[in-house]
Amino acid sequence: MNNPEVLIIDDESQIRRLLEITMESNDYAVVSAPSAKEGLRIAASHPPDLVILDLGLPDENGHRVLEKLREWYTRPIIILSVQSNEEDIVRALDNGANDYLIKPFRTGELLARIRSVLRNPTSSNGHAVIDCNELQIDLAGRTVKKNDELVKLTSTEYSLLALLAQHEGKVLTHQYLLREVWGPGFINQSQYLRVFIAQLRKKIEIDPNRPAHILTESGVGYRFVARE
Amino acid sequence: MSFNLYKISRVTQCLLSAGFILCIAGICFLFQGVISYKMPAFVLLLAVSLIAVIFDIIPVLLAALLSALTWDFFFIPPRFTFRVTSAEDALLLLMYFVIALINSILTHRIRRFEKLARQKEEKANTIKLYNTLLNSLSHELKTPLATIVGAADNLLNEPRRLSDVNKRNLVVEISMASLRLNRQVENLLSMSRLESGFIQPKKDWCDINEMIYAVVNRLEANLKNYDLKIMIEENLPLYKLDYGLIEQVLYNLVYNATIYTPEFSELYIIAKNNSNRIYQLDPDDTMQSRIARENDYLTLIIEDRGPGFPEDELEKVFDKFYRLKNSKTGGTGLGLSIVKGFVEAHRGIVILENVPHGARFTIEIPTEVSYIKNLKNE
Numbered sequence: 001m002n003n004p005e006v007l008i009i010d011d012e013s014q015i016r017r018l019l020e021i022t023m024e025s026n027d028y029a030v031v032s033a034p035s036a037k038e039g040l041r042i043a044a045s046h047p048p049d050l051v052i053l054d055l056g057l058p059d060e061n062g063h064r065v066l067e068k069l070r071e072w073y074t075r076p077i078i079i080l081s082v083q084s085n086e087e088d089i090v091r092a093l094d095n096g097a098n099d100y101l102i103k104p105f106r107t108g109e110l111l112a113r114i115r116s117v118l119r120n121p122t123s124s125n126g127h128a129v130i131d132c133n134e135l136q137i138d139l140a141g142r143t144v145k146k147n148d149e150l151v152k153l154t155s156t157e158y159s160l161l162a163l164l165a166q167h168e169g170k171v172l173t174h175q176y177l178l179r180e181v182w183g184p185g186f187i188n189q190s191q192y193l194r195v196f197i198a199q200l201r202k203k204i205e206i207d208p209n210r211p212a213h214i215l216t217e218s219g220v221g222y223r224f225v226a227r228e
Numbered sequence: 229m230s231f232n233l234y235k236i237s238r239v240t241q242c243l244l245s246a247g248f249i250l251c252i253a254g255i256c257f258l259f260q261g262v263i264s265y266k267m268p269a270f271v272l273l274l275a276v277s278l279i280a281v282i283f284d285i286i287p288v289l290l291a292a293l294l295s296a297l298t299w300d301f302f303f304i305p306p307r308f309t310f311r312v313t314s315a316e317d318a319l320l321l322l323m324y325f326v327i328a329l330i331n332s333i334l335t336h337r338i339r340r341f342e343k344l345a346r347q348k349e350e351k352a353n354t355i356k357l358y359n360t361l362l363n364s365l366s367h368e369l370k371t372p373l374a375t376i377v378g379a380a381d382n383l384l385n386e387p388r389r390l391s392d393v394n395k396r397n398l399v400v401e402i403s404m405a406s407l408r409l410n411r412q413v414e415n416l417l418s419m420s421r422l423e424s425g426f427i428q429p430k431k432d433w434c435d436i437n438e439m440i441y442a443v444v445n446r447l448e449a450n451l452k453n454y455d456l457k458i459m460i461e462e463n464l465p466l467y468k469l470d471y472g473l474i475e476q477v478l479y480n481l482v483y484n485a486t487i488y489t490p491e492f493s494e495l496y497i498i499a500k501n502n503s504n505r506i507y508q509l510d511p512d513d514t515m516q517s518r519i520a521r522e523n524d525y526l527t528l529i530i531e532d533r534g535p536g537f538p539e540d541e542l543e544k545v546f547d548k549f550y551r552l553k554n555s556k557t558g559g560t561g562l563g564l565s566i567v568k569g570f571v572e573a574h575r576g577i578v579i580l581e582n583v584p585h586g587a588r589f590t591i592e593i594p595t596e597v598s599y600i601k602n603l604k605n606e
Contacts, residue, residue: 083417086430086472104406104410174432190432190433191433191466191598191600192600194433194434194435194438194466195435195466195600197435197438198435198437198438209437209441210441210445216438216442218442218471218472218475219430219471219472
């Protein structure tokens with residue numbers, strides 16, 4: 001298989017160079033663009049496997065660029081943002097971004113996110129069993145095992161876990177989870193989500209206070225990680 | 229009081245002072261049988277002086293003129309005319325007018341000087357604050373910058389003369405300095421958000437248990453040599469708070485404790501619910517009382533076994549850029565003022581007190597609670 005191609009759209013040359021070095025030394029092919037216009041042109045003429053898009057571009061708002069890309073581009077997009085402005089991030093995720101990183105980010109985190117979005121094509125995968133070390137989630141049989149013992153989950157707990165696990169590595173926003181698991185009438189009832197996440201952690205995590213699988217993304221949502 | 233009255237429009241001020249003068253004149257008029265016609269002049273002069281203390285110059289001059297005319301018209305014989313017959317009365321009226329004018333002009337000038345002096349003092353304070361800011365900032369930002377620049381220079385210019393171990397050490401220094409720089413920038417951004425005055429907490433339901441452990445896990449490296457005791461009340465409800473802000477509050481307090489207290493000492497993080505229930509007798513059934521009002525408070529306590537704070541500095545530690553005398557280097561003096569600002573944005577309070585063998589920060593935040601947590605899940 002060829003090396004996956006990554007398009008970087010960022011106006012800061014230092015960030016571009018950093019990303020280029022990081023990716024090339026990890027066997028990705030890199031193309032970069034300093035502006036929204038250039039980035040959109042490259043993406044259209046030679047669609048990459050992944051786009052890394054900075055939200056603060058000089059010539060066009062990053063959210064707008066994301067929308068334009070999403071009109072036809074179906075492969076993963078990772079957003080870079082300077083501020084941990086949760087509303088901005090939630091908006092980008094709702095508009096089709098697969099993940100986000102806040103500058104300054106650690107290289108290890110960047111690579112993990114890239115691996116995760118490239119592994120998970122946006123269409124849901126067909127794996128029947130999601131295996132994460134001590135935890136197995138059998139989507140066909142609707143059962144969950146921890147250390148080979150069956151975990152008793154209520155149907156809501158199971159739906160929530162299955163939804164998170166099917167999007168392994170991806171952050172799912174509070175609103176998305178509430179809508180998918182409880183229904184559109186519940187998108188402002190975040191207290192349900194808090195309670196059920198806490199209960200799920202008690203049942204599936206080895207140490208519920210140091211969750212290894214269901215991670216909190218402060219102000220944005222939750223992310224399921226299969227293994228370290 | 230006078231400060232607020234300044235802001236009333238000039239027209240309103242004129243109307244108010246005219247009304248006041250006419251009122252006083254009216255009262256004097258009622259007592260005219262008891263007092264001589266010269267007495268109202270003194271009362272009116274007093275009224276003009278009062279107005280001069282409160283109002284602007286134009287309404288004051290108006291009051292002076294109006295009071296002179298009123299006195300002349302209603303009190304100086306022959307009454308109900310502006311005519312003055314005796315030379316003594318004419319002289320009195322003239323003197324009254326001059327005294328009222330001088331009085332008001334002098335008061336006005338004194339006030340203007342006071343205002344200038346106050347502005348000067350404020351400016352001096354601003355400059356002092358600005359200098360403290362620059363000193364602490366330039367130190368706090370330049371130290372990590374110097375490390376980065378120096379280490380990078382070494383790596384760039386003399387790659388062959390450096391041992392592999394030293395190369396690695398330099399890179400570690402660069403990484404640590406960058407993280408320190410990032411923390412300071414985050415603090416400054418938080419501070420400027422507070423200063424701009426529009427911190428609007430984005431409140432959503434928060435699981436305090438999760439928040440406390442998230443902070444503890446983030447500070448794992450700092451906390452590994454402390455005897456950390458986390459006590460979270462059983463069945464603590466969910467609270468409606470801004471997760472990011474309160475997490476930052478906890479982070480700053482715990483981080484501070486790990487910086488300023490000796491290793492291997494105890495550190496407590498306590499969370500509990502306080503609710504003030506006000507009961508009222510049920511009018512239909514006096515054996516029953518019902519809850520008339522219920523206020524819930526989230527109480528968070530961070531307590532250490534460190535040296536505590538000097539009693540005379542307890543009040544000041546929350547001030548911007550305040551750093552304890554003789555404190556270790558490092559820190560911009562922003563951490564605790566951010567704590568105070570974020571808690572106050574939730575209408576809460578922070579109390580710092582010395583306890584035997586340590587210091588205790590108590591945070592109380594009034595908030596909505598949800599006990600859905602304790603409901604049976606279906």
